[in-house]
Amino acid sequence: MRSWYVLVAVIGVGAAAGCSSARTPDPGLEGLTLSQVAPTTIVPGTKLLVKGASFVDDQWGESVLHLTGSAGGHSIDVSWPAKFVDFGTMTVSVDGSMLDAVGGNVDFSGTAVVEVVATTDGETYKSGTLNQVNLSFRDVLTPTVDSVASGGIIFVNEKVEVFGTNFLLGGDEGQTVAHVAGCFTLQSGGGCTPIAAKDVPVMPTDPLKRTEGTFAFAPSLAGIKPGTFQGTVTIINQQTNKQPTPADASPVTYDMEAPAIFSVCVGDPCSEQNITASLGEYVFLKGGGFVGGDVNQHTELELAGNFTKNGSPAVQVTLTLIPDFVDGQVTRYIMNKSDELGTSLNLYKDTGTFTGTITPVIYYGADQVTGSAKNLTFTIGHVRQVIWLDFTPAYVEGLRDFGLRAIDDKIRARILEVCNLAYKGVNMDFRLDEPKDFALFEHVELVGVDPNNMGLFGYDNSEGKDSGNERLEDRIGGVNAQTQEGGYPGYGGVFVRSLLGFSKHPNGLAVQVPGADVEFDQIFDPFRPDTGGNPILGNDLGGSIEKLSSGADCPGGDRPHKIACAVWVMGNLVGGTLSHEIGHSLGLANPFEDGFHDYGDGVNRLMDNGGDRSFFERAELEGQGPGVFCDTEYAYLRDTLPSSEPSNDIERPTCDAQ
Secondary structure, three states: OOOOOOOOOOOOOOOOOOOOOOOOOOOOOOOOEEEEEEOOEEOOOOEEEEEEEOOOOOOOEEEEEEEEEEEOOEEEEEEEEOEEEEOOEEEEEOOHHHHHHOOOOOEEEEEEEEEEEEOOOOOEEEOOOEEEEEEEEOOOOOOEEEEEOOOOEEEOOOEEEEEEEOOOOOHHHEEEEEEEEEEEEEOOOOOOEEOOOEEEEOEEOOOOOOOEEEEEOOHHHHOOOOEEEEEEEEEEEEEOOOOOEEOOOEEEEEEEEOOEEEEEEEOOOOEOOOOEEOOOEEEEEEEEOOOOOEOOEEEEEEEEEEEEEOOOOEEEEEEEEOOEEEEOOEEEEEOOOOOHHHHHOOOOOOOEEEEEEEEEEEEEOOEEEEOOOEEEEEEEOOOOEEEEEEEOHHHHHHHHHHOOHHHHHHHHHHHHHHHHHHOOOOOEEEEOOOOOOEOOOEEEEEEOOOOOOOOOOEEOOOOOOOOOOOOOOOEEOOEOHHHHHOOOOOEOEEEOHHHHHHOOOOOOOOOOOOOOOHHHHHHHOOOOHHHOOOOOOHHHHOOOOOOOOOOOOOOOOOHHHHHHHHHHHHHHHHHHHHHHHHHHHOOOOOOOOOOOOOOOOOOOEOOOOHHHOOHHHHHOOOOOOOOEOOHHHHHHHHHHOOOOOOOOOOOOOOOOOO
C-alpha cells in the first residue's frame, strides 16, 4: 500500500414570489429546464422519466414535477417528488395513490414544470413550462397485437419483433410476456413434436414506448437443433397485483438454422477494419444463434489457423475460446490470461497476428450444434491501460466551493490535457465515459469531499503495490476494506474541496496547508461565494473565454481573463493529482522497490511526496511545473505500457535522491 500524501498543519429560471430579481442565482440551477415527460401512458409502478437540464441531487435541492391542467372534467394540480439520476435526468415513481389524486382512469391534458427548493438559498427555482403535456392514467392495461414477426429463417435466441399497444415496460409495473406454444420438426427428419408451452419476457424496443418489443426465441422453447417451429404466440400482460390480461393469439412459423458469425469487430464504435485487441479488451462477434447466461448452455469459439508472434516464425494453432454471452446476436470474447490463448502467450509482452477461421459451437443440455466457419485475421497488440475518469456529481457540485461550477466542462478539458501530457508516449487511454470495449480498465473517481476526513488531495486506495502494472482493473475510489485492514485510509479518489487547503482563508472548508499562498486566493477569491466573490454564471460565458497555454499572465486582467486563469490553475491542480495517483496504481514510485514516493525533494517531479510539491509547481505558475515522471520512472512506464507513439523527449529530472 502506497503511503498517502497530505499537506496538513437558459430557459425560464424563476424564484419564489417576492424574491428580488437582482439576486445571484444558484449556479447549479441557473439553466434549469424541462424538455420531456414520458411515457405518456402511466400505470401503478411506472417510473416516469423527466428529462431536462441543470437538475441537482438532494444535497442541493428538493425537486418535484408539478402538473397542472384537467383530467376527467376536473382541475388537476399535483406535485410529485422527483429523484435525481444525473444532471439531465430525474425519475418519478408513480403508485396507486398518485393515480387516485388525478382521478384514476383519466386522460390528463395540461402543463408540466420542474420546481426545486434550493438548499443554498432557500429559494424556489422553476424550469420553463412544458406545454401540451398529455398523459393517460390507467389502473390496468390490456395489450393488443398488430403483428408478430413470422416466417423466414431465424436463429436460436433471435429477437422476434412484436407490434401493438399497451405493453408493460417492466420494473414495478410488471412484465409483458410471449406465451409460445406449438410443435417442432427437426431438420434431420421426423414429425412435428409438441413442445411444452413457455412464457418468454417481451422487452420494450424503446424503454418509454408501449407499442413495440421483442422476445427471444430461447433454447427452452424448441432446443438448439435446426428445424421448423409451427405454433402460436399470445402476448400477455402480467401486471403487478393484477390478473393477467392476454391479447389474441397470433399464428407463427419459423425455420431455425445453426449458429453463424457474420462479423468480428473491436473498439467503440466497433470497427471491422484492422482488428487489433490487447489484454482486457473485448472482441465482439456478431451473428445469430449464440447461447449462454445459464449453466445449462454456453457458446464456444473454435480457432484454427496460423499464429505469427512478432520476431518468431508462424505456428499452427487450434484453440477453444469461451466468450461472454450478450444476446443471441452478439457474443464477446475477453482477451485474458487464463484460457488457452492467454496461457500460451504472455499478453503483457507478446504481440502477433492470427490468420485462419473461427467457428461457433453451441451447447444446450446434452445437445451440441456446430455452425459454419468464418475467415478471420486479427492482431494481438501491446497491452493498453484504459483509465475511466469518473467525474461524479459530487465533484461537479464541489466546484461550487470555488464558484466554478459553470465552467466544469472547460476545467475537465484542461484536466484531460494535463493527464495526456504527463503520460505522453505511454500506452494510456483516458476516457470520460465508462468504457464499453474493455472489460479490464481502471476506474478513478473524482469527488467533492475527502471521506477519510484527512484533507487528502487524492489517494490511491487500491490494494498493495502493483509493480509491473499486472492489474489493469484497479479502482481508485469508493472504499477498499482490505486497504483499511492494513491501517491505511479506506476511501480513494481525488477530492476537489481539499485543494482549498492552499488558501490563506479556507474558512473551515479545508485545513490550511504549509504551502498555502496568497496567489491561490488571487486566482479564486473573485469567484468564491464564501469570500464575497461572484460565482461564474452563464452570462460570463456569453463571450469567448481564452484557452491559456501558460499561466504567465495569471492572476490579473479582466473577468474573462480571470476565468481563464481559474480554468488553468484548477485543471492543473486536479490533473496533476490525478496523474500522481494513477502513477501509484501503475507501480510508482520506485518500481520493484520499497517506497511509494521519490526519495528527497526534486524539481517538478510528479511522484515526489505531496508535501514536497509547491502550489506553484502544481498550478504551473511563476515558471514552475509541470510535474513530470523522472527518468527511470518514465522508462519503466514505456517498458510496461509500450506505445507506437514516440517517447516524450523532454528533459526529465533524475529519480535519484536529491
